[in-house]
Amino acid sequence: MTTIVVVHTGPVTVQPLKDQLKEQLPDARVINIVDDSLLNDVRAAGHLTPEVTQRMYSYMANAQAMHADMILNACSSVGEAVDLLRGMIRTPIVKIDEAMALEASRIGTRIGVVATVKTTLEPTVRQIRKKAAEQKREVTVVERVAEAAFEALLAGDTERHDEILKRTIVGLADEVDVVVLAQVSMARLVPTLGATRVPVLSSPKSGVASLKGALESARSGTR
Template structure:
């Protein structure tokens, strides 16, 4: 049985990815490692720190020792650490937002990125620009922080979080060609957005699809 280890920096990413694995890879065994201090420490520092990167390495090293066939990093805020860890961990590592970033510039040159924390927004924007450059595309990225949404989610007020983020998405839609949702936890809003003039990309579905493709390629 295929074993996939997912490293989370908080509990809110567990369920959305669990749903996608059940739909796309129902026969796989998925093991979740959750440490909510990782994101808390990144937010407190305002950036990815060496200490967080070392803890992330420890979790991914443990995943390798567990016999994982592949590791999924579920958090964009620590995604840039994964770029380094790919050279240190033998087990293949997929970033949940990488496929989404690759798709964004193919849909338009004006890309809007919505996040609820700056520590996720900034690495997501850098990833999109890097992926666009790899394809020889020029993009204009509009950044949007849905102020107050993340604190509402941490406080257990999902309805307020959803309202703040939804309003941010709708307002941004009139100014860009495509919108990227920078956090896994925002993906559940997409079905309720209704008809918008631009596509809205989220990472759980494409991230799990990337895991499936990586495993197929490694077979």
């Protein structure tokens, strides 16, 4: 049986990814590791820290010890830790937002990115620029941080959170060629946006599809 370990920095990414994994890889065994102190520590520091990277290593080393076939990193805020850890962990690691960043850089040259926390926005922007550079494409990234939405979420007001985010997304769509949602938890808003002038990309579906493709490539390579 295929075993996938998902490393989360909070509980909000667990259900969206469980749903996608069940849909795309229904026979896989999925193990979720959740440590909400990771994102809290990144937010407190304002950036990824060596201590957070070390804890990420320990979780992914545990996944390797569980004989996982693949590890899925569920949070963009710690995604750059994966770039370091891929050289230390034998088990292949997929970043949830990598496929989305690649798709966005192929769609247009003016890319909008929406987040509710700056520590997620900045690595997502760097990821998009990296993917564009790999394809020798020049892009302009337009950033939006909907901080009021995050404060509303902390206060338990999900309705206001969603309202602020929708307004931010729709407004940004008038300025760019494609909009990227930097956090997994935002994906549930996409069906409620209605018709938008440009594509709005979220990471759960494409990230799990990327993981599925990596699994299939690994299997074909061992035959």
